[in-house]
Amino acid sequence: MTHVTVSGNTIEEAVQKALLELETTEARLSYQVVSEPKKGFLGFGSRPATIEAHIKPDPIMEAYSFLESTVTLMGVPATIVQEDIDQGDKQVRFDIKSSNEAGRLIGKRGQTLEALDYLTNLVANRHKEAGFVAVEVDAENYRERRKEALMQLAHRVAEKAKAINKPVSLEPMSAKERKIIHSTLQSVSGVETYSKGQGRDRHIVVRAK
Incomplete structure (x- = not known):
């Protein structure tokens, strides 16, 4: 009832x-x-x-149920671990544990994972009376590993841009990943970054200054 x-x-x-x-x-x-x-x-x-x-609807419970059923429909055996990021239940992280088939959940350049993240957030925030909830969907801690890789990439590209004194373009990335590059190089002297392109082609350019 x-x-x-x-x-x-x-x-x-x-x-x-x-x-x-x-x-x-x-x-x-x-x-x-x-x-x-x-x-x-x-x-x-x-x-x-x-x-x-x-x-009142429970946005976190609904988001969890949606993600669980979606992963099941994908045919991926997995366990979803919930981590409350703040005590107000307004930010939560779901880490999908599937060591054998995590790649199917992540997809090329993390595109499948981003789609799961986007859809799960839509489900979590479809009831206005429940208030806004920020949900992050991860798989086998992929986001942290990807962040470390992007930070290393940013420093390598910065050194290259300074060495050749020419702009260096990176591959297209999501807004979240572009933000990591921008933030990483913000405090690095001798280089600057900017985004270029539209939609799926939007990417970062690093150049010496």
Whole structure:
């Protein structure tokens, strides 16, 4: 049961009844007042307070279920580990553990993983009343390994750009990966970075200055 209509002598009493029937907490309860209580006169014309109540959706649970079912439909045997990044349940990380077939979940240049991340975030944030939740989907800690590789690449390309004194273009990357390159070289003297191209062709150029 996720929806109920209950009455009480007061709105507060009706809310308490809804909490008991739905077996939830006040933080998870959402309700609308159908009718205010009315005392009447000498017992005539009185009416109780009535509310319609339901349990607020749990965006993290829905995101987890979606990701789990999607991975299953892909035919990849895996276990999903949830890590709450902050105590307010507004940022969560799902790491998909599948040592034998992690490559299928990651895809070329991480494109499959980015698609899973995008879709899971859509599911997590489809209910406005639940508030915004930031979800990061990873597979076998790929993102951290990729970040380290990109940082190393950034430094190598920076040295090359300074050595040949010509702009060096990198392969197209997602916005997240471009940000890593920009951030890595921001404090490196003698080089500058900028993005070029549109859509899937957008990439970073590193040049000496």
